[in-house]
Amino acid sequence: MPKERWPDLCARIEQLLGAQTPLVPLNVSDAVERLAQRYAAQLVAASPPPPPLEAEASGSETAQPPSFVEVAPESLQFVQPRSVGVEHAALSAMQALDFEALLASLGINGIMRTAIIASIVARMAAPGSELATHRWITGTSALGELLDADLSGLPLWRLYKASDVLLAHQEAIEQALFARVQSLFGLAATVTLYDLTNTYFEGEQRSNEKARRGHSKEQRTDCPLLTLGLVCDESAFIRRSRVFAGNAVEGRTLAEMLAGLGAPAGALVVMDRGIATAANLAWLAEQGYRYLVMSRGSARHFDLEPAESISTSDGGTVSLQRELSEDETEVRLYCHSPARASKERAMDERFCQRFEAGLSRLAAGLTRARGERSKALIDERIGRLKASCRGAAQHYTVTLDTDASATQVTAIRWEKTPRANSRVTHPGVYCLRSNELSWDAERMWRTYVMLTDLGAVFRSLEE
Incomplete structure (x- = not known):
């Protein structure tokens, strides 16, 4: 703030701290107003509590008569409104996972820990860029009061630095958090969900080696892309995440993502059809995994006579037809969805x-x-x-x-001339494949649709 604006700033702070409405309101700039509101709030927070009344100090049990003050409602001002609800929920989850202690164990100092926590809570409440996150932290949220930290002066560069620090410790943080989630909820890592998505950059990103042109799931073929891969458990808790080049071939990423996860022998891997190549299925079998995937074949057929119908979570129905392959090594589950x-x-x-x-x-x-x-x-x-x-x-x-x-x-x-066994002749039909032979049709289908839970995770991370 230039020195010549200090008198206006001091006068406005005195107005805010005063008990009376000024006779002549000060006409100050937006910059002066923001600083005055900030410093006035700090002075109020730092001021000592009022002294106790004489009766309270002497321990007298004599009840004091209530006092009343008349207030003109039109004179009230709603100043610096702040949100606090989602912040409480986010911090409670972090406390349950002992997240700040985890950051401290990685050698991250207190100032950076506060910035990291603020950034994560902001992304949970209002997903956006670092700039949008900074605006939310400094202008919308009361997170600073919950953290007992002054976030109104948080510099923007510190949020970028917080992202760099998290990325540097990504592997350790993911492993520790998933272990704590398993302990907290008593989860058994018997099912592994794996899927990929991509997002785009608005700029050219010439300095980013992973920004590549490819097939955009958001139809932004005019922009460079990044591919995000997630490995989750059956409750959609993230076990591992990786960022690949925008033109990454889905089927070539599986071994890298699953290697070293420490999944128990015979764990089930659920994947979309883009990843379910013959080579990947053979690799899973060699590594002792079971798999449940969407078939990559284009031919469709379905017979409603032997099919069983089950209810879905959205109130609809799905018909299922279970068949064993000729060599009896795989189960094919043909599904028909009226909504689809x-x-x-x-x-x-x-x-x-x-x-x-x-x-x-x-x-x-x-x-x-x-x-x-x-x-x-x-x-x-x-x-x-x-x-x-x-x-x-x-x-x-x-x-x-x-x-x-x-x-x-x-x-x-x-x-x-509609082609036989195609989407035109058999709309709403798709096929699931699995080398798990003991499951019935309903259990197999309900396990596979857990993969759709990753959609919400992807949308949050993309934003």
């Missing part, structure tokens, strides 16, 4: 309509004087149309009628 079928029908209908509309435009161009008739160019346009319609073209037979030279198209005809 409705969604897939809508998607297929939209892409089929788009494909037919594109063919209609090409056919209409043949009737115009300057319309495109070259067979080579029309083939190219149909190819682009197929690529943009996400598999809808496989359900159509397209015929091009040409002239005698076979270079000019005279007509375009198409017929919808």
Whole structure:
């Protein structure tokens, strides 16, 4: 604060500490107002408690008559409102896990421990960037009062440093926290969930070696990506996390993530279809793991007659058909979800309509004087149309009628011929594979859908 603004600052602090509303309010800048509010709050917090009344000091039992003060409601001001609820819950969880003592055991000093705890609580309450986190800590939350620390002057750079310190001790923190969670809740590490997601950078990130272009799950192919891998237990508590390059191949990350986890012999690994390659399944079997995965095969079939129906947590139903493989080493669980079928029908209908509309435009161009008739160019346009319609073209037979030279198209005809055992003929059907032969259909399905719990974890970490 420039020295010439000190008189305004002092006058505003005196106003805030005074017991009367000023006759002429001071007109100060926002910067002066923020500092005045901060210093006034510090002075109030540091002031000694009021002396006891004479009757209380002498131990007299004589009751003092109540005193009343008239207050004009319109004169009241709501100054510096702060949230405190989610902060209490977050700090209680940290205390149950003895998190601050864990940080201290890693040699992290008190100032940095406070910054780390503040950053983590802020990410739990209002996930965002370091800048958004700093604004929440200094301008929205009463976390500083709960931590008995002045966070109003917390520098932004310290939050960036806190992230660096956590990353440096990532392995030790993850192992210690999961061990304490296991002890606290009495968990047995018999099921391991593994999944991947990615997120994007707005900038170019030329200095980040892991920022790579790839397939974005948020459709941001224009941005460099990072891939996040999580290994969790069946209650979605994180056991291990890793950041891979944005163009990482999902199937090549499994061995690195599971190596050294210390899972008990025969632990079950649950994975999505992107990771369930033949090589990964063979590796799991060699390492003594059981597996439960989504089948990567595209063929679908389902028979409702022998299927059993179970209720889902959202009030819906799922039909299950359990089959043993020919070599009796795997169980195939075919599942049919009416809700999923409705969604897939809508998607297929939209892409089929788009494909037919594109063919209609090409056919209409043949009737115009300057319309495109070259067979080579029309083939190219149909190819682009197929690529943009996400598999809808496989359900159509397209015929091009040409002239005698076979270079000019005279007509375009198409017929919808749905491919057997596909999503169009069997909407809502998917297949699970497992080398756990003793489980019934319901237990296998309910174990696999625990993988969806990772979605909430991913969304929190991405934000």
